[in-house]
Amino acid sequence: KNGVVIVGAGHAGVQAAASLREEGFDGPVVLLGDEKELPYHKPPLSKTFIKDAKAKPQPLRGEVFYSGNAIDFRPGTNVERIDLLARRLELAGGGGLSFDRLILATGSRPRTLPLAGDLDGIFSLRSIADARAIRAMSGDCQDAVILGGGFIGLEIAATLRAGGCNVTVIEAADRLLGRAIAPVIAAHVHKRLESIGVRVLTATTVTRLESQNGHVSAAFISTGERLPARMVIVGIGVVPNVELAEMAGLAIANGIRVDRQMRTSVPEILAIGDAASYPHWFTGMDVRLESVQNATDHAKLAARTILGHQDAYSAVPWFWSDIGDMKLQMVGLTGTSNRHIVSGEPDDNRFSVYHFSGPKLIGIESVNRPADHMIGRKMLGLGFTPTDEMIAGGAPALKAAIA
Numbered sequence: 155k156n157g158v159v160i161v162g163a164g165h166a167g168v169q170a171a172a173s174l175r176e177e178g179f180d181g182p183v184v185l186l187g188d189e190k191e192l193p194y195h196k197p198p199l200s201k202t203f204i205k206d207a208k209a210k211p212q213p214l215r216g217e218v219f220y221s222g223n224a225i226d227f228r229p230g231t232n233v234e235r236i237d238l239l240a241r242r243l244e245l246a247g248g249g250g251l252s253f254d255r256l257i258l259a260t261g262s263r264p265r266t267l268p269l270a271g272d273l274d275g276i277f278s279l280r281s282i283a284d285a286r287a288i289r290a291m292s293g294d295c296q297d298a299v300i301l302g303g304g305f306i307g308l309e310i311a312a313t314l315r316a317g318g319c320n321v322t323v324i325e326a327a328d329r330l331l332g333r334a335i336a337p338v339i340a341a342h343v344h345k346r347l348e349s350i351g352v353r354v355l356t357a358t359t360v361t362r363l364e365s366q367n368g369h370v371s372a373a374f375i376s377t378g379e380r381l382p383a384r385m386v387i388v389g390i391g392v393v394p395n396v397e398l399a400e401m402a403g404l405a406i407a408n409g410i411r412v413d414r415q416m417r418t419s420v421p422e423i424l425a426i427g428d429a430a431s432y433p434h435w436f437t438g439m440d441v442r443l444e445s446v447q448n449a450t451d452h453a454k455l456a457a458r459t460i461l462g463h464q465d466a467y468s469a470v471p472w473f474w475s476d477i478g479d480m481k482l483q484m485v486g487l488t489g490t491s492n493r494h495i496v497s498g499e500p501d502d503n504r505f506s507v508y509h510f511s512g513p514k515l516i517g518i519e520s521v522n523r524p525a526d527h528m529i530g531r532k533m534l535g536l537g538f539t540p541t542d543e544m545i546a547g548g549a550p551a552l553k554a555a556i557a
């Protein structure tokens with residue numbers, strides 16, 4: 155028996171190993187990861203780790219979890235190829251590993267900026283190694299330029315600013331945080347970042363980088379301005395790690411294509427987490443989400459699929475981001491929103507935006523209103539749409555409505 159082999163030891167891969175045991179799988183489980191660390195939480199990297207010289211990585215599970223559950227965790231192992239016919243993986247540096255079932259949990263990697271070349275002082279943030287490199291330079295950071303006004307870029311902007319660095323955010327679109335977030339939230343985040351001294355430039359791009367002795371020294375932007383920069387952090391989105399699957403001939407569509415049980419076009423191979431694209435029960439449309447919730451719930455379902463269960467993916471999507479003193483929490487998928495109402499006051503730094511598609515509640519985005527978020531998860535799980543009056547009544551009224 156070759157058992158289950160999991161490629162990628164991030165949020166999804168580690169949860170898959172845990173869930174296989176929790177669901178009663180008693181065959182061999184091998185977890186392969188190309189990083190050398192004990193698998194760790196990624197969200198703190200952009201929020202706390204880079205500003206605290208003493209911060210340690212936060213392990214997803216302690217070392218005893220792997221030995222205690224007979225999970226053969228092999229760090230520093232890079233899988234190079236899937237031999238589909240032989241049901242075997244080829245590992246970097248030689249050697250191979252056979253599998254009965256394979257779970258691809260390869261995650262995603264930051265999109266790169268072609269004009270960055272290979273200058274020193276240019277970073278992106280995905281791994282603990284990236285975070286250590288940023289932290290090492292941010293101690294005496296004077297001027298940092300962040301490319302990209304998405305969640306990670308803005309988290310890093312607020313974190314570096316709190317450490318005393320001069321930070322400028324450059325965003326090509328005319329607003330922060332992409333199109334999926336309500337404009338009122340994007341505008342609030344913009345204003346609040348400016349109030350702590352972060353310079354935010356939208357509808358602006360970087361045209362050229364200047365360097366001295368191989369180290370970046372400034373960024374020129376589309377207005378012609380020269381921004382001094384000892385650090386440039388590129389946060390312009392991620393691309394899914396689909397190459398292994400693609401080479402093996404599995405179906406790809408903005409990610410490794412899976413069905414509602416997380417099976418790829420070859421049913422013994424499953425794909426989960428940031429790398430997987432799937433028809434979302436919530437909208438019926440194909441999505442590829444990048445969140446801890448998505449990785450965790452995929453992994454739980456993949457384990458059940460391997461054990462022969464037939465349940466289809468039905469988790470409520472949610473996400474959080476901490477940008478300075480703003481705790482943003484999102485639940486649902488709001489891409490098809492055609493009406494929204496705001497509850498609470500942006501000026502108090504505490505408010506929520508309820509999104510509707512036609513008559514139906516499809517998502518809630520909150521700033522420092524965790525109770526709204528928690529009730530939102532319940533309402534969306536139940537398929538319940540509150541009236542405008544209930545929303546105006548706040549969390550107590552909503553709680554009463556679904557009790």
Ligand code: FAD
Nearest residue numbers: 162164165166188196197233260261427428444445446449
């Ligand atoms: P990953 O956690 O990236 O794990 C994939 C692993 O597979 C990696 O270790 C990779 O090196 C390895 N791998 C890839 N290819 C191979 C191969 N061929 N062989 C061996 N190993 C391989 N989400 C939230 O919900 N809230 C947040 O606040 C939040 N903040 C974030 C902050 C940062 C800085 C980052 C980087 C991400 C954040 N996320 C957040 C997103 C969240 O971390 C991801 O959605 C989640 O990690 C996805 O899990 P995954 O297992 O699919 O991928």
